[in-house]
Amino acid sequence: xxxxxxxxxxxxxxxxxxxxxxxxxxxxxxxxxxxxxxxxxxxxxxxxxxxxxxxxxxxxxxxxxxxxxxxxxxxxxxxxxxxxxxxxxxxxxxxxxxxxxxxxxxxxxxxxxxxxxxxxxxxxxxxxxxxxxxxxxxx
Amino acid sequence: xxxxxxxxxxxxxxxxxxxxxxxxxxxxxxxxxxxxxxxxxxxxxxxxxxxxxxxxxxxxxxxxxxx
Numbered sequence: 092x093x094x095x096x097x098x099x100x101x102x103x104x105x106x107x108x109x110x111x112x113x114x115x116x117x118x119x120x121x122x123x124x125x126x127x128x129x130x131x132x133x134x135x136x137x138x139x140x141x142x143x144x145x146x147x148x149x150x151x152x153x154x155x156x157x158x159x160x161x162x163x164x165x166x167x168x169x170x171x172x173x174x175x176x177x178x179x180x181x182x183x184x185x186x187x188x189x190x191x192x193x194x195x196x197x198x199x200x201x202x203x204x205x206x207x208x209x210x211x212x213x214x215x216x217x218x219x220x221x222x223x224x225x226x227x228x229x230x
Numbered sequence: 231x232x233x234x235x236x237x238x239x240x241x242x243x244x245x246x247x248x249x250x251x252x253x254x255x256x257x258x259x260x261x262x263x264x265x266x267x268x269x270x271x272x273x274x275x276x277x278x279x280x281x282x283x284x285x286x287x288x289x290x291x292x293x294x295x296x297x
Binding site for chain 1: 233234238260263271276
């Protein structure tokens with residue numbers, strides 16, 4: 092081993108996000124300007140940075156997951172995209188993507204990393220691990 | 231040992247990147263493209279292999295000209 096780095100994900104590639112949706116069996120709803128949620132902010136979680144209560148429910152694109160009554164909003168903020176969703180259990184998204192959207196972040200990371208590595212001519216293999224997924228990129 | 235970049239992504243979405251088979255600072259250069267496109271670096275740990283001599287790395291040679 093030479094070095095080890097921990098990264099905080101930023102979603103900045105819409106194509107990789109579309110591939111993520113395909114991978115998970117979700118539908119990317121391009122240019123859908125609203126996403127389904129409870130419709131009223133209950134104040135039980137912090138608002139994402141740079142957003143106010145009146146911004147909730149509005150988006151630039153949306154994502155729907157099978158058997159979920161709520162949807163995920165994709166909001167463009169500068170060069171990156173922020174994902175908004177209502178994790179209340181009746182909406183069904185918490186089971187599909189995890190409370191913090193971990194499964195969606197995981198799938199996006201794999202799709203984005205594979206795309207970038209393949210562009211450089213490197214080969215990639217995926218393996219399931221106890222805690223998640225491992226992607227090995229061979230140079 | 232083949233040169234590899236290994237990403238571990240937990241089900242909670244935590245990402246760690248590890249490099250294997252590199253000597254010296256080349257591991258940083260080779261994995262930088264992933265760190266740039268995926269997000270912000272939170273933490274970095276260098277391992278003994280990082281400090282090993284890489285024969286491909288350019289090094290300055292100082293010649294004693296005064297005899």
